[in-house]
Amino acid sequence: MRxxxxxxxxGASRRLLRYYEEQGLIAPERCAxxxxxxxxxxxxxxxxxxxxxxxxxxxRIIKQVLPCLSKPRAIHFEDATPEMIATLERELTGISARIxxxxxxxxxxxxxxxxxRVDR
Amino acid sequence: MRxxxxxxxxGASRRLLRYYEEQGLIAPERCAxxxxxxxxxxxxxxxxxxxxxxxxxxxRIIKQVLPCLSKPRAIHFEDATPEMIATLERELTGISARIxxxxxxxxxxxxxxxxxRVDR
DNA sequence: TCGAACGCTCACATTGATGTGAGGGTCAAC
DNA sequence: GTTGACCCTCACATCAATGTGAGCGTTCGA
Numbered sequence: 001m002r003x004x005x006x007x008x009x010x011g012a013s014r015r016l017l018r019y020y021e022e023q024g025l026i027a028p029e030r031c032a033x034x035x036x037x038x039x040x041x042x043x044x045x046x047x048x049x050x051x052x053x054x055x056x057x058x059x060r061i062i063k064q065v066l067p068c069l070s071k072p073r074a075i076h077f078e079d080a081t082p083e084m085i086a087t088l089e090r091e092l093t094g095i096s097a098r099i100x101x102x103x104x105x106x107x108x109x110x111x112x113x114x115x116x117r118v119d120r
Numbered sequence: 121m122r123x124x125x126x127x128x129x130x131g132a133s134r135r136l137l138r139y140y141e142e143q144g145l146i147a148p149e150r151c152a153x154x155x156x157x158x159x160x161x162x163x164x165x166x167x168x169x170x171x172x173x174x175x176x177x178x179x180r181i182i183k184q185v186l187p188c189l190s191k192p193r194a195i196h197f198e199d200a201t202p203e204m205i206a207t208l209e210r211e212l213t214g215i216s217a218r219i220x221x222x223x224x225x226x227x228x229x230x231x232x233x234x235x236x237r238v239d240r
Numbered sequence: 241t242c243g244a245a246c247g248c249t250c251a252c253a254t255t256g257a258t259g260t261g262a263g264g265g266t267c268a269a270c
Numbered sequence: 271g272t273t274g275a276c277c278c279t280c281a282c283a284t285c286a287a288t289g290t291g292a293g294c295g296t297t298c299g300a
Contacts, residue, residue, distance in 0.1 A: 004246065014247090015289065023286095033296060035247055051221035056176035058286070065225065068232040077236050085236060088229055095226045099219055101171035105185065106215045109208055112188040116197050116205060124276065134277090135259065153266060155277055178256070 006038045010046040017046065023059040025049050025066065045070075056098060061091055126158045130166040137166070143179040145169050145186065165190075176218060181211055 067074035187194035
């Protein structure tokens with residue numbers, strides 16, 4: 001598919017899709033005429049990217065994280081350098097902290113909302 | 121306490137503390153000489169703010185969310201306008217989506233890491 | 241074959257969270 | 271009373287994620 005369809009299916013603007021490519025997050029093929037050609041799997045990948053961006057991860061980190069999540073893995077165990085593993089471990093704890101923070105706040109907001117609803 | 125100590129205890133730069141104030145997230149007293157005076161509770165509040173910012177919430181939203189989380193509540197049920205409640209509900213689902221996304225990725229990263237460790 | 245709809249690159253603008261520095265008060269210790 | 275470590279405001283800089291638009295080629299249906 002071309003960039004317009006991908007944009008519609010993911011909700012990301014064309015501009016943004018080109019930006020993700022520039023950041024090395026996606027790597028579309030090119031048609032003879034220079035148009036970008038995306039396969040279906042890119043839809044999920046872009047939604048993944050948008051989710052992570054929205055959750056506060058910078059593209060720099062997303063780029064490192066993504067290849068470890070796909071099956072078949074883009075980064076195999078032999079390619080994993082110690083520094084990369086260390087980075088992933090650091091990100092893992094960072095993400096866990098985010099989850100904890102968000103969970104606390106989600107629960108508190110939910111509690112507040114039910115309290116408000118009961119009150120009226 | 122003054123801004124320097126708060127900065128040390130929270131890890132937020134002085135600049136940032138003034139910025140949070142400008143955004144209406146904290147509201148320190150002022151001493152006679154113009155210095156900002158923070159109470160102890162502000163330490164937790166700032167850490168809360170930083171956690172939420174790091175998790176991708178903009179200050180605009182944090183400002184709406186914070187008063188509902190403290191006890192005693194800064195926003196009582198009578199003050200809760202329908203629009204505010206709607207906003208909170210929207211944020212609640214947004215936060216839940218973030219949590220889901222982060223959880224998926226945390227699990228996948230953890231899985232990858234254990235696989236790598238076993239492999240060596 | 242013409243025009244609308246789409247694609248490309250390039251480049252400048254904006255927004256939100258931050259850094260940095262200038263220019264200038266306050267205060268405690270020496 | 272001077273010095274060093276604070277504080278103040280103001281303003282400009284930066285960085286990442288986006289928007290916007292110009293200038294130009296491509297595709298496709300009427």
